[in-house]
Amino acid sequence: DGGITQSPKYLFRKEGQNVTLSCEQNLNHDAMYWYRQDPGQGLRLIYYSQIVNDFQKGDIAEGYSVSREKKESFPLTVTSAQKNPTAFYLCASSMEGPKTEAFFGQGTRLTVV
């Protein structure tokens, strides 16, 4: 079954902790993306990667870090520098190029406790 898998579905973080959200795809897509969604809001781009070992900052990269060591994996770390991390985090992937459709994983809901 091809698709994008995000884990965990729910994550709780204590103040000052770093946490890592997993995103894996078996669609053989070149590009992968991380978005953040706050209640009642659209999606805001955190980081994206169009090729292995390369990634670019999006609009709200501060307090986040990523790696792209394998084509199928694009983990996101939410660091303690991110002051308001409670949100719904969405990973997506697509083939390379603008006229290609992006597909999303089921999301990770992160809550600071």
Add this chain to the structure above:
Amino acid sequence: QKEVEQNSGPLSVPEGAIASLNCTYSDRGSQSFFWYRQYSGKSPELIMSIYSNGDKEDGRFTAQLNKASQYVSLLIRDSQPSDSATYLCAVNRDTGRRALTFGSGTRLQVQP
């Protein structure tokens, strides 16, 4: 000015009616346009993509694009209560940053 603007709604239509959802964008370099449907608490699901001026139909859905006016719309014919969701408009550039930019979404309510 936001890059992609949508009326937040809610847009309320009776069952069986046509729902019309609108989106404007500011970047003339935008070349690809997408509509996603998002149910509450779920991830976005792709409904339609459109790249050229004019209409594109897929079942009950029609996407319309007018690049001169920087306007893209989604029509849903014979609306059903199961269409009640938030509809997100997204655009992508041909060059430079190639990642989707999203509007904040329009909430659609289809009344039985």
